[in-house]
Amino acid sequence: MRIKAKTAGISFFILMLGGILISMAADYWATEGSKDPLKYTDGEFAGENNPADIRGSYSMDDVHNAFDIPVETLTAAFGLSHEENPGSIQIKLFEEIFGIVDGKEIGTDSMRYFVALYKGLPYVAEEGTALLKPAISILRKEGSMTDEELSLAAENAVSLETAEINETATEDHDDTVLMEIKGKTMFSELYDWGLSKEDVEKILSMPAGARTMSVRDFCIANGIEFSTVKEPLQELLDNL
Amino acid sequence: MAKRVKVRKWIQIIFFTVAAFIAVNHSLAEVGKPIPLIGEASLHAICPFGGVVSIYNLLTTGSLVKMIHESSVVLMIIVFLSALIFGPLFCGWICPFGTFQEWISRIGRKLFKKRYNTFIPYKFDKYLRFLRYGVLIWVLIMTAWSGKIIFADYDPYYALFQFWTGEVAVTAFIALFAVLGLSLFIERPFCKYVCPYGAVLGLFNFIRIIPLRRNVSTCISCSACDKNCPMNIPVSKKKKIIDHQCISCFECTSEDGACPVSSTMEFNTKKLEEK
Structure with missing residues (x-):
């Protein structure tokens, strides 16, 4: 089978549009982060946005x-x-x-x-x-x-x-210099700033998440209140 | 004057415009003035390489690298599929930064005429082409390690389409100006020596379903294919062109490109002599 330039170009367009449409139908296509917050999983407010x-x-x-x-x-x-x-x-x-x-x-x-x-x-x-x-x-x-x-x-x-x-x-606030724990701070950043994995796990009372996971996401996933972890971690960083 | 693959040029213009439009619209959206009826997708959302660098994260944490969205994964799969069939069509036809380099190369061609794109001797050049695999490995490791899109700080493509945002690192601007300057001497210097995504897609040349073939019996050895290959592949010396640098641009083919003899240089599933 011989392929001409026009055929290749059209085929690519079809592949691309088809692929995007299929992913949209499968509800996977997303060009922005989800703006649906997680819901409470238990208690009086179970099912409500958290x-x-x-x-x-x-x-x-x-x-x-x-x-x-x-x-x-x-x-x-x-x-x-x-x-x-x-x-x-x-x-x-x-x-x-x-x-x-x-x-x-x-x-x-x-x-x-x-x-x-x-x-x-x-x-x-x-x-x-x-x-x-x-x-x-x-x-x-x-x-x-x-x-x-x-x-x-x-x-x-x-x-x-x-x-x-x-x-x-x-205006010129620099997060990396301040070593300030925020919602988006990842475990890798804690380690880069000088905390050891053992220090972090001691505060979490469980094995730490993947390096590229944010501490806050980890806390939400494990039912830990972020603020209870943030404070002692920040204290450790401040004392480095 | 050599024939140019017109349909490719038009598709390049379309995708370049789309990328520029999305980049500008995202900036407008950030200040609360997006173009109506258009989404607020960022440049990262339409880059299939974001899917590639997220593979490790997806497998280990189930999440994507920061600032990358599901659309990048979808586009990565689509581009891989097309590369499996046609080779790195994305590089030759779609990539806005490849297009940009080609446009700059027109100035280089005017300046240096036939000497353009021949400054680096092939014996050295063919080894330099493997540099981009080093870049690819570095990007994959660093992204997996940090969870951030590390390459953005060195990416001239990002600098080109985001230069007004204040988010571009100095290193990315340096890379952009270096590519701009080199494009006056060499065609697609970034694609040849640095592009990590080109490195990934280039590997599909070894397994592509429709390869580039030369009919040895009808070839008149005029070397028009060699001269018109933007990637300096010695096309006229091979029967079946399997080269990790081919970008499936069709510039060397008989039907659409520079080859003056019909049915001599084609993308074909069958050997040309057997027809």
């Missing part, structure tokens, strides 16, 4: 879709109502916009914390995570948390003015 799985790549729209909280509420809670296209703001930008204020962090975990309090879902925020004061006002009116949870969040809240002052100071 705010612990909100990732930095989520936009305000994604959080709205997953947790049915209006985008206006989310943006107001983080003082971003004035933005031109608030629904598309990615949560990972919080670290750039706010960063660490008075030793407290307004980042991806702040969104997890806010969503959990708003919806009355169980979630233990990471050590140092804070909310902005507008978020506390919203929670006071619309939140589903207990009074105790609200007062704890209010105690740690950061005023919007202070956070905005910090904006420029965090």
Whole structure:
């Protein structure tokens, strides 16, 4: 069988389109990360979306879709109502916009914390995570948390003015130099920063995950609260 | 003037445009202004090499390397399948960076005329061509070790399509400028000496179902095929051309390319003398 250039070109197109269509039909084709958070697997909230799985790549729209909280509420809670296209703001930008204020962090975990309090879902925020004061006002009116949870969040809240002052100071924030454990930190990074596998496994109380797995994903998969692992690991890193 | 494979040129333009469009649209999406009705796929999502570097991760953790999506795995399978049948058609027809180098080569051809693409003696060149397997092994090991797409920091293709984003490493820009400069002397220098994905696809030349064949009895030994091969393969010296550098561009063939004698140089499942 002889093949001409035209035949080869057309065949490739057919192969490509066919392959893509088949993968779409099989629900495998994805050009972006999934924006469906994991669900609670047991307890009172089994089957509901777990705010612990909100990732930095989520936009305000994604959080709205997953947790049915209006985008206006989310943006107001983080003082971003004035933005031109608030629904598309990615949560990972919080670290750039706010960063660490008075030793407290307004980042991806702040969104997890806010969503959990708003919806009355169980979630233990990471050590140092804070909310902005507008978020506390919203929670006071619309939140589903207990009074105790609200007062704890209010105690740690950061005023919007202070956070905005910090904006420029965090522009050149370098994660690798800071050796700061975040949701996306992989086991390989812990080892690269100087922790031994034994150190890590001692804190996890079980064999560590694959090098390329994030610690947070590992914790979620093994039913461990990330914050309970993050803090002692960070302490070890700080003492290196 | 030699014939050029027109259909290939058009397909190259289409895929180059698609890649550029996706790269720009992704940047627009990040600032909340995506082009309506178009997804927000990143350049990584449409790169089949992302599937290759994710194989280890997929087998060991069940997940893909950071920033790589399932679409890369699908495209990897499609490209492997096409390479099994036609050889590395992806390199010669689809890869936007191969296309880019070919466009730059036009300037080189004008500058150096017949000397273009002949500066490195074949006796050295044929060994230099194995460099890309070293790059491939390094990329696979480092990606498996780190779980990150290590090659992006050195990838001139990434630099070309993301230069405005501020996410491109200096090393990738250096690689891009090096390729730009070398393309004025050598056709497809990145493909020949560095490209790890080209290295993978090149291996399919040894098992491809439809190989390139030369009819020795009708060949007039004019060497038009040699002169027009962008990869400098000595096509006229072989009966069945099995070379890890062939990119299935059809530039040497009788029907579509430079060969002046009909039915003498063809991609064919059967030996040409037996017809």
